[in-house]
Structure formats: C-alpha cells, structure tokens
Amino acid sequence: MEGNYMRDSKIIALVGLIAFTLGLAPSAMAVPSYARQTGLPCNGCHYTPPELNPAGRLFKLMGYVDKSKDSDIIAAASNRHAGLDLLKALPLSAWFEASLTRTNLPQPDTQNGTVEFPQDISLFLAGAWASHVGSFLQVTYDAQADNFSMDNTDIRAANRGTLGGKDWVYGLTLNNNPTVEDLWNSTPAWGFPFIADDLAPTPAASPIIDGALGQDAAGLGAYTMWDNHLYVAGTLYRSDHLGSGQPINGQDQSFNIRGVAPYWRLAWQTVGRTNSLEVGTYGIHMKSTPGGITGPEDSYTDWAVDTQYDRVIGKDVLSLRGTYIRENASLVASLDQESVAQSHHYLNSGNVNAEYHFGNRYSTAFGWFGVTGTPDPVLYAPGSVSGSANGDPKSNGYITNFSVWPTQNVDLAIQYTGYTTFNGASNNYDGSGRNASDNNTLYLLTRFIF
Numbered sequence: 001m002e003g004n005y006m007r008d009s010k011i012i013a014l015v016g017l018i019a020f021t022l023g024l025a026p027s028a029m030a031v032p033s034y035a036r037q038t039g040l041p042c043n044g045c046h047y048t049p050p051e052l053n054p055a056g057r058l059f060k061l062m063g064y065v066d067k068s069k070d071s072d073i074i075a076a077a078s079n080r081h082a083g084l085d086l087l088k089a090l091p092l093s094a095w096f097e098a099s100l101t102r103t104n105l106p107q108p109d110t111q112n113g114t115v116e117f118p119q120d121i122s123l124f125l126a127g128a129w130a131s132h133v134g135s136f137l138q139v140t141y142d143a144q145a146d147n148f149s150m151d152n153t154d155i156r157a158a159n160r161g162t163l164g165g166k167d168w169v170y171g172l173t174l175n176n177n178p179t180v181e182d183l184w185n186s187t188p189a190w191g192f193p194f195i196a197d198d199l200a201p202t203p204a205a206s207p208i209i210d211g212a213l214g215q216d217a218a219g220l221g222a223y224t225m226w227d228n229h230l231y232v233a234g235t236l237y238r239s240d241h242l243g244s245g246q247p248i249n250g251q252d253q254s255f256n257i258r259g260v261a262p263y264w265r266l267a268w269q270t271v272g273r274t275n276s277l278e279v280g281t282y283g284i285h286m287k288s289t290p291g292g293i294t295g296p297e298d299s300y301t302d303w304a305v306d307t308q309y310d311r312v313i314g315k316d317v318l319s320l321r322g323t324y325i326r327e328n329a330s331l332v333a334s335l336d337q338e339s340v341a342q343s344h345h346y347l348n349s350g351n352v353n354a355e356y357h358f359g360n361r362y363s364t365a366f367g368w369f370g371v372t373g374t375p376d377p378v379l380y381a382p383g384s385v386s387g388s389a390n391g392d393p394k395s396n397g398y399i400t401n402f403s404v405w406p407t408q409n410v411d412l413a414i415q416y417t418g419y420t421t422f423n424g425a426s427n428n429y430d431g432s433g434r435n436a437s438d439n440n441t442l443y444l445l446t447r448f449i450f
Contacts, residue, residue: 033091034059037127038066042408043360047317049411049449050190051355053310054271057183061169061225063158064127064134091127091135095449101197105438107385114199116143119445122151133157144198149242150215152180152189166227173221177214178237178263181221184278186306186321189214192353192367193399195413200441201385204423205371205393207327207349209263209284209302212255216241219263231280233265250293258297261286267306274312281305289333296333302326315359322352327373340379347373347393363403370396380423382431389431392424397436411447416440 035042038059042049045056052060059066099119106112118141125137138151158171173181180189188210206212221235239257241248250256267280283303289295306323327347334340353367377391397419404412422436423429429436 033093033124033127034064037087037091046360047310047319047357048360048363048403048405050194051185051319052183053317054276060136060156060183061158061171061223062160063132063156063171064136065130065132065158066128087128091125091129093124093126093450095122095124095447097121097445097447099197099446100444101199102442103200103438104440105434107201116199118143119198123148132159142198150176152177152215154181156181163226168227169225171223173219173223173233173235175219175221175235176217176240177211178209178217178219178235178261178284179265179282180214181223181233181235182265182282183231184267184280184306184308184321185319186278186280186308186323187282187304188323191323192321192351192355192365193401193415193417195401195415195443195445195447197441197443200417200443201422201439203371203393203395204380204386204388205347205373205395207302207325207347208255208286208300209282209304209325209327210349213237213261213286216255217257217261221263223265228271229268231265231267231269235263236260237263237284237286248293250289251291254290255286255288256290256293258287258289258293276308276310278306278308280307290337290339296336298333299330301328317357319355319357320353321355322350324348324350334379338378341376341391342374345374345376345379347371353399360408361405363401365399365401367399368396369399370394375424384430384432385434386423387430387432388423388425389429390424394421394424395419395436396421409449411445411449413443413445413447415443415445417443 038044045052045059047053097119098117100113100115102113120143121141123139125135128134135155137153137155139148140151141148154173154175156171156173158169160167160169162168175181177189179187182189185191217237218240219235219237221233223233225231237257238260239248241253261284263284265282267278269276269278281304286300287297289297302325304323304325309320311318329345331340331343331345335343349371351367351369353365355363355365357363371393373393375392380388380391380393382389397417399415399417401413401415418440419436420426422439426436
C-alpha cells in the first residue's frame with residue numbers, strides 16, 4: 001500500500017511539473033468556432049472559459065450570431081426570395097480532455113490514481129445559423145459509457161429594439177438543461193467548479209435544479225433584457241429520456257415530468273468600466289412519477305438566489321460568486337413505492353467561491369459548498385462509500401483550483417476537493433468504516449479546444 005502511494009505521488013508530481021512547464025510556453029490565440037466567426041480571441045468573450053465577461057454575455061443574449069465582416073456569405077434579397085446568409089465555414093469545434101483522479105483512500109476493490117485518456121471528447125455546433133439564430137450544441141463521448149450522447153445544448157433566436165426609449169433584447173431558447181441558458185456563472189449549469197472528475201464519490205443529496213434534469217429534458221422558453229439591466233426568462237420543460245423507447249413509458253427512470261415543469265429567472269445587473277454586479281433569483285417546479293407516467297406524483301419546488309461580482313484590476317479580474325437553493329418536496333409517489341420513509345422533505349444547498357484571474361493565462365479559485373436536509377434512513381440508506389449510516393444528507397467541504405492557459409485553447413488544471421462532512425457524518429459516515437476525508441480528491445486535467 002505504501003509503495004503504491006509513493007509511486008502514485010511521483011506520477012502526480014511529474015504531471016504537475018509538466019503542467020507548470022507548459023504554463024511558461026508563449027501565448028497564442030485559440031480558434032474555436034466562435035472565435036473564427038467573430039474574429040476575436042477567446043478572451044474577447046471570456047475571462048477564461050466558460051466564465052463569460054460582459055461582451056460574452058451580450059453575445060449569448062443575442063443568439064450567438066455576431067460575425068466579423070469577412071466571415072459570412074450574403075446574397076441580396078429580391079422581391080420574391082429571401083437573401084442568403086451563411087458563414088464561410090461550418091461553425092464546428094471540438095475538445096479533448098484527459099485526466100488523473102486520486103482519492104485519499106481507494107474505493108473498495110478498485111485502483112487509485114486512475115488515468116482517463118480520454119475522459120471525454122466533445123464536438124460542438126456552435127455559432128450562427130442565420131441572421132438571428134445561433135446555437136451552442138454539444139455532443140460528448142463519455143469514456144465510462146463508451147458512447148456519444150447529447151450534452152448541454154442551447155439554440156436561440158434573438159432580436160433587439162427599443163422599449164420605453166431603452167434598448168430591448170428579446171428571444172427564444174430551445175435547450176436541454178435548466179439554467180444552461182443563463183448568462184452568469186453563478187447558477188448550476190455553468191457554475192463553479194468549472195471542471196469535474198467522473199470517478200470520485202459525491203454527496204448523495206442535491207436539488208433537482210442542480211443537474212438532475214440535465215440532458216434528460218427538453219425546454220422551450222423566452223427571455224428578455226431591458227436597458228442592459230433587467231433580465232427575465234421562463235422555460236417549460238418536458239422529459240426527454242435519451243436512449244429510451246418512444247413514446248416514453250417512464251420505466252426505469254427516476255424522474256418523469258408530469259405535464260410541464262416551469263423554470264423561471266429574474267436578474268438585475270449593472271455593468272461599468274471596471275465593475276459588474278448581478279443579483280437574481282431562479283427556480284423550478286416539477287411533478288414527477290418515478291418509474292412511470294401515471295399514478296401518484298412527487299412534487300418538487302426549488303427556489304434560489306444568486307449573485308456575481310466581477311472587478312477588473314489592471315489586466316487582472318477578481319470574481320466573487322454565490323448561490324443558495326431551497327428545495328421543498330412532497331414525495332407521495334416515492335412513499336407509495338416505499339423508497340422514502342416520509343413524504344415531506346427539504347434540502348438547503350449553497351456555495352460561494354472567489355476566483356482571481358492573472359491576465360488570461362492563470363487563475364486560482366477557492367470555493368465552499370454545503371447541503372443539509374431532512375434525514376431519511378430509507379432514501380439515504382447505509383451502504384459502502386455512497387451510503388449514509390444515519391440517514392442524514394448533510395455534506396460540506398471546499399474546492400481549490402489552479403488553472404494555466406499556456407494558449408487560449410489549452411487548459412491545464414489541478415483541483416483539490418476536501419470534505420469535512422459526507423452523507424451525514426465526518427467519521428464512519430457509510431457504516432462501513434469510511435470517513436468523509438477519505439473521499440478528498442486530487443484531480444489533474446488537460447483540455448485541448450480547437
């Protein structure tokens with residue numbers, strides 16, 4: 001055991017040294033499809049991807065359609081036919097990720113210091129489709145599942161005018177993950193942490209809006225921004241179980257949306273030369289029958305508040321972000337199926353984080369997260385690694401990250417996640433002798449975007 005630890009430590013140290021050395025390489029511009037379309041480098045819209053700056057938020061708001069003068073092909077309209085509006089090249093991009101993941105204590109009967117080469121590969125159709133229509137459409141190869149599947153997708157149609165003498169932007173969105181359409185990095189889909197392994201244990205409890213419906217629902221919504229201050233959006237979601245038979249029968253599915261699940265968003269922003277501030281609220285209401293489309297229903301209502309503050313300091317940027325989510329649930333169907341001990345449940349989930357960008361090549365971040373909720377010995381049952389000995393969903397911990405962008409389309413990152421409480425306890429939380437700190441995770445990532 002000690003020899004394996006020493007060997008893995010040497011591997012980690014070597015990878016870290018390589019990442020540091022590459023971080024000293026000369027700077028160059030990244031050229032994914034948005035950069036090719038607009039003629040701007042990645043830092044034209046990002047502090048570092050995926051964190052949007054004010055220009056990037058406007059680009060997304062307007063439907064991903066801004067173009068440089070030499071990036072399109074236009075044919076004049078006639079009285080009988082519409083003009084032609086095409087990009088000179090298809091708006092295609094890709095990324096490749098490789099990683100190493102190590103927990104403080106191996107999961108039973110598994111190796112530690114696991115390398116994934118690749119962790120995943122993503123293909124993007126990302127850019128303008130027409131004058132007012134564009135997309136962020138992602139398809140990802142998952143090395144664990146050994147297949148390609150839909151990932152985060154947001155297709156938009158947008159336009160602008162005036163309302164009350166003020167600038168007014170309005171649009172439609174078709175997407176597959178509540179909050180993926182949001183403009184800020186304080187909500188779950190694009191929130192901190194911006195990278196994550198797919199091997200280490202994670203807490204058992206999280207709100208529905210925090211990823212449970214990601215890529216498993218389809219939503220059509222509308223949004224508007226007035227005077228570059230007031231943002232209002234709403235989307236209606238239906239279940240869209242990829243890989244299942246059609247029409248949907250809901251079998252073997254944890255969530256089957258009954259009717260539609262409405263999502264709402266309200267935010268206020270101010271943007272100055274060196275400061276930008278956003279405060280807002282968002283949420284979702286969903287009724288679902290686990291394992292079917294008829295019968296008793298579970299009901300979930302999530303409401304949340306969030307904020308983001310960015311301060312430009314010379315060539316650097318300080319970002320402060322936070323969100324709090326409250327979930328109230330009435331699990332009538334789950335109680336009927338004897339998968340919970342009681343019907344009324346709540347969760348409180350929150351995270352705050354601070355990040356400092358040294359120019360556009362280096363960034364360091366620290367965040368705290370926590371979740372508390374209704375104890376339930378059936379829903380949160382004992383079990384090795386993933387279970388809870390006392391039925392309590394309480395978990396909290398911290399994440400620290402250091403990222404290097406030797407060029408704007410190469411990311412080298414090291415991230416450490418530490419737990420003070422995991423699934424209800426600090427020591428022997430699962431009833432099998434595992435401690436919260438045993439799940440502390442070191443994660444090294446290399447990402448190429450092109």
